[in-house]
Amino acid sequence: MLQGQAAIVTGAAQGLGYAISKAYAADGMRVALLDIRGDLLDELAAEIRQAGGDPLPITVDLSDAGETQRAVDAALAHFGAPRVLVHNAALLITRSMREITLADWQMEINIILQAAFILSKAVWQPMIDAGGGSIVYLSSGSGYRGFIEEVAYNPGKHGIEGLMKCLALEGKEFNIAVNCATPGAPINTPMSAQNYTEALKQRWVDPALLTPAFLFLARQDAAGLTGHRVAARSDGSWDAINLL
Numbered sequence: 001m002l003q004g005q006a007a008i009v010t011g012a013a014q015g016l017g018y019a020i021s022k023a024y025a026a027d028g029m030r031v032a033l034l035d036i037r038g039d040l041l042d043e044l045a046a047e048i049r050q051a052g053g054d055p056l057p058i059t060v061d062l063s064d065a066g067e068t069q070r071a072v073d074a075a076l077a078h079f080g081a082p083r084v085l086v087h088n089a090a091l092l093i094t095r096s097m098r099e100i101t102l103a104d105w106q107m108e109i110n111i112i113l114q115a116a117f118i119l120s121k122a123v124w125q126p127m128i129d130a131g132g133g134s135i136v137y138l139s140s141g142s143g144y145r146g147f148i149e150e151v152a153y154n155p156g157k158h159g160i161e162g163l164m165k166c167l168a169l170e171g172k173e174f175n176i177a178v179n180c181a182t183p184g185a186p187i188n189t190p191m192s193a194q195n196y197t198e199a200l201k202q203r204w205v206d207p208a209l210l211t212p213a214f215l216f217l218a219r220q221d222a223a224g225l226t227g228h229r230v231a232a233r234s235d236g237s238w239d240a241i242n243l244l
Contacts, residue, residue, distance in 0.1 A: 001219050003028035006079035008072065008123070010062060010115065011089030013040035016138070016183065016207040020086055023211035024218065025053035032056045032075035032082070035089070062089050062115040063107050072122040081126035084134040084218035087116045090156070094149040105152045112156035116163055124176070132175030132221040136214065137164050139180040139229060161229065165243055168227035177226035179217055180243075183210060213238035 007024045011017035013035035024031050025048040035041050038059035045055040056078050060071035075082070091108045120135055127133030142150055143157035161180050168178040213232035220226065227244035 005083035008032045009086045010034045013037040017088040019207040030054040063110040068118045081130035086136045088138045092153040108152035113159040128174045135178045172222045175222045177220035181230045209234040212236040
């Protein structure tokens with residue numbers, strides 16, 4: 001079902017986004033790769049091409065609304081309507097309320113939530129015209145719990161789950177599935193390396209082990225799983241909670 005279809009993945013240069021992008025390409029998808037790290041995107045694109053895939057690397061600062069719009073427009077112009085949009089990119093810098101500035105707060109919120117809106121708005125009508133599609137937002141424990149010094153990241157992830165619930169309801173009419181996904185295990189990524197405790201680092205796993213859940217989510221439409229928080233497990237399984 002995914003062979004020859006298009007995917008858009010943000011935060012594609014490293015960590016979980018890299019693993020998802022490689023898994024989609026290996027399953028025959030054409031993948032638009034969005035990230036601020038253009039050098040790493042070029043390396044990933046070269047890996048995918050060498051394996052016979054069709055990537056489109058797009059360097060973008062997702063905290064900037066104009067850049068985000070231009071990036072998703074470029075992906076749509078090149079590949080057409082995507083079967084799946086995965087908004088994985090995020091920024092987490094722990095700061096107390098006394099330390100954080102408005103500019104700090106806006107940077108994290110914009111990458112997580114503003115970009116989710118712009119990307120989803122851009123693909124919404126193309127997905128309707130194509131007869132359906134799947135949108136996946138990366139959430140985390142921060143999407144439903146509170147954590148100290150996550151003054152921006154915490155509300156950003158709560159917001160992403162709220163947007164998911166709203167669009168999952170609206171998308172039913174148009175056969176568009178909208179879900180959130182969370183890592184069901186500690187994963188070894190650059191952001192995790194900066195924020196995990198030593199105890200979590202002892203248990204972290206390669207994010208590639210979580211990719212079966214994202215292949216499953218790419219195949220969904222409103223007749224399947226929508227409005228759920230999906231936990232991707234390191235054994236290749238997943239479980240889902242209906243949030244609607």
